[in-house]
Amino acid sequence: MEQDIELLLDNCISEMRNGKSIDKCLAKYSQYAGQLRPLLQLVQQLETLPKPEPSLEAISAALIEIGRERAIQQGGTAAFSKISNAALNLKKRSSIFNKIRNPKLAWVFSIVFLFLVVLFSAATISANSVPGDILYPLKLATEKVKFLLTFNSEKKAELRLTFSDKRLQEMIAVFQQSGKLDTTLLKEMLDEAKLALEENKTPIDTASIFAAKLSHVNAYQKDVLEKIRPQVNPSSRQIVDEAINMCDMRGRWMREMMNENDEVYPEGSDSMHSPQQMPRSKQKSNRKQWGPGCDWDR
Amino acid sequence: MKLAKKDLRDEELLQLLDRAKLNDSKAIGIICSHLYSKIYRFIYYRVNAVEDAEDLTSEVCFRVIKSIQSQKGSFYAWIFRIASNLINDHYRRRSVRSNVEPAGDLIEEMIDEGNKQSELLEQKELRQSLKKLTEEQQEVIVLKFIEGYETDEIADMLGKSSGAVRAIQFRALTALRNNFITKEVYTKG
Known part of the structure; x- marks a missing residue:
């Protein structure tokens, strides 16, 4: 009988390890339940005892000692160096892991990691937001940070073009949702394109490529504005007309600039000098301006 | 039920043992680092201080490696026998039976684990x-x-x-x- 209950206890422990509850285990052996239950409850408590791990320093110290002893026995250093290498690797691991194991540091790491994950996720989700959305300010902030972290002037100018395109997409989305034209977005769209030209400090030989891109963006924006013009509120139509006109002027100005291969400058510039002959500061300043009528005059 | 990590697979352990018996230092290093945690936990619950547990565990590893070439039969039975003998020696030397309060470090560990x-x-x-x-x-x-x-x-x-x-x-x-x-x-x- 005693032998039987020992076997039953062992069977119940195995079943509990496979996920069964005490009650389910004892259902089969109801006549022994009174005797087995307290023992199985104790088993549950025993299995919650901490499973201690030795420090990695202790393991590496033991490995070094063993390596040293073996080297003495074998009269050489090869064995020592191999085992010591294992110990050194452990020590390297220990210095990092011990820091992370420190509950306070682990807490800080977790918070920072969580913050970065949340920020990254929010920034990604905010990419499709429009004015009025809760994440829209984050989208603008992300753009600003991205711009500030870009140091290459050519890439900065490209970013401006991207922002200009984003404002256009937002304006379309808002228009589709509410049927109203967001004139702030329209203005920002044109401003970003203007700033793209100002940011552009590309070498003279690649300036025409950028000018072509800008011209393309400008043409696309004009096209979109012309398409939505008939649907906008008559009171906003004047602003759309002005914007279309501005795009028109800019387009013409860009074509002239490309045709004359960087030698024709907007009105008021010193067109007698080729860019190569002009001082660098003057070259930049000339490329920083649109032609007349290409900007808001209000 | 939360349980400690299981062993190296039997065949892996046998291969390492064969290599260790041929004085392969790398195999000895792997066996030692693997055994250490296992022996440590076994000793930890039978002595009072973390330092004692670490010292005794190192000593077990040392003895295991020293006489690994003469090892026969079940490897784990052999190492746990060595560990058990060392624990007995430890208490004999100190003439203290292990009914002393557990060391404070265990309590801190348990608090850290959020119990x-x-x-x-x-x-x-x-x-x-x-x-x-x-x-x-x-x-x-x-x-x-x-x-x-x-x-x-x-x-x-x-x-x-x-x-x-x-x-x-x-x-x-x-x-x-x-x-x-x-x-x-x-x-x-």
């Missing part, structure tokens, strides 16, 4: 009661519930039959339970 105060006290009492068991009862309880071995594996390690291990397990759990009941009576009384 509740009541659980903490229960675990503390459980650990103290564990030390009042006989040597072989402690071995079976630690191997079974801390290391997570099955009865047959423990039987192989301790060189006993499965029936004998089950009997030790039953007596150990009954004794632990009685200890608890006595404590509760004293506490409430």
